[in-house]
Amino acid sequence: MAVDGPPDHGAIDGRTTLTHDHQPTRGEPRVALVTCADLPDLEPDDRLLRAALAARGVHVDTVIWDAPDVDWAGYDLVVIRSTWDYAVRRDEFVAWAHTVPRLANPADVVAWNTDKRYLDALSAAGVPTVPTTWVAPGETGQLPERGEYVVKPAVSAGSLDSGRYDLGDPGHRQLAADHLTRLGTAGRVAMVQPYLHGVDTAGETALLFAGGPTGPVFSHAIRKGAMLAGPDLPSEELFRTERIDPRTATGEQLAVAERTLAAVPGGAERLLYARVDLIPGPDGTPVLVELELTEPSLFLGPAEGAADRFADAVVSRLRATA
Template identity: 55%
Template sequence: MSTSLDHATRAQARVALVSEAGSTPSGARPRVAIVTCAEIPLLEDDDRLVLPALAALGVDAEPVVWDDPDADWSSYDLVVLRSPWDYAQRHDEFLAWAAGVPRLVNPAETVAWNTDKRYLAELAAAGLPVTPTTFLAPGDPWTPPAGDVEYVIKPAVSAGSRDTGRYGPADKVQAVAHVRRLQAAGRITMVQPYLPAVDSYGETALLYFADPATGRLAYSHAIRKGPMLTGPDEGMDTLYKLEEITPRTPTAAERAVGDAVVATLPAGLVYARVDLIPDERGNPLLVELELTEPSVFMLHDAAAPTRLATAITWAL
């Protein structure tokens, strides 16, 4: 992970990065801001792949930190969210920022809905196969489930597996403490069963990018994420937990669920990620729908940078 840079150094590095991607100073080409956070001001390797892909399509793009006070968002033809991964710690501030940015992708109203995982209840009510989830408001009583079961506790507004833990029968005291800590901070807490298939099969993430021919999201590629949660939440001092990523061809059932999920979304979105884990019968369950700042894993599909760049260009 890149470290934070001072403003002058960041600006110099950004100029070099954009030049390397193949942009020109003509002013005739559209300008796109690729939004990141201060900890990774020049983007991660994966997101950086979209810069030359956009340049090849006649678009000048550069990384910009979302809370940079010197950023002039009105000077860009489009502002694309990619890695503002510190938003969960500053959720209200981030939503206010998003609402004030012209030409934001995905749109601010989508971001407001999607950054609170209570959207899962809406998708479940619409008949989609969603991991059973209990939401707890501050002050709500909660008792750990009885029996030999494992479960996951995390805040409804979260990113990068921060404040997330896996608990079992021997961890009830720690589980209650986790819930109470989140509630004391005024946060909505969510409790889900731990799906044991993730330990062997893993999690399938399906990526969708806008198809210019239809204006709707179309399947691009998929990856497998290995298991990440090993026990109770112990805190973390990094932006996110590292993931074990490999390419994956989704099953027909996974594609069907992914397609059904994105079919519920409005037209005009540029990207989406659908995360699935099988239940005990092998049926895919939705664990998360990422419409704000998902990793899109372009390093694992050679054509993905061009597909994303094409979707961004369409949104112009």
């Protein structure tokens, strides 16, 4: 017998839903929500998605991405969520992604999106992006003479290994140079970007999209406050704490987000989720800071109905691949 639940949240294409003891029954759709060893039960936001999927009769397992002997082919859909330890093991993570059938988002998107040099491709496609200078290992980066700039690695998660420097200050300038050296010594490509002061006043706007039959559909927006207060300092944290508030997206922001998604290689219609992060540029118009297609926080908690919308996107994908 199926568990009582909300209307239309029962069987998918006639498949059986959960039994009363919450054990999966034969034919029930199976989804893996993928996380890392530091978050074995997901982060709180993703637990909302797990609950919404269970209410729709989907059996959900929480699986650590690098756990041994996982039968990934046994899942109808594998959804990357809190894999926030990938940054220092990107090659291994991308190789893993290519072994997983029915992965969301797809492995080639993961490979493209986990290196922020994708910003160059988006800029070439006409997306307004933060101007970026890249410094490869072994290169001597030429820092601007003055102004506030951000130094961070091209492969990173959660704003870790990122710092803000006033290059007109000799002390900060040396710290920025040391930061570049530290990243290069570790074999990491560095990126140098002007610090956009609009983040201190308007904040950063993240626009969240859930997959639809013809492409991602806008779900909700949130505001993130400024996170970089100064130079990069050693930290044991997996990610930095953010202040999150609901926000109403403007037409201009939505237009930039849609232009960004339209430039994703292979087509945006393959995406189960997307997050577009924007900051006001010097003239106040929105510019892209990051396009998150791999393991972004979806900020389901602050937005009413967001967990249901993303769960519905998963169910739609299950039906399409059944």
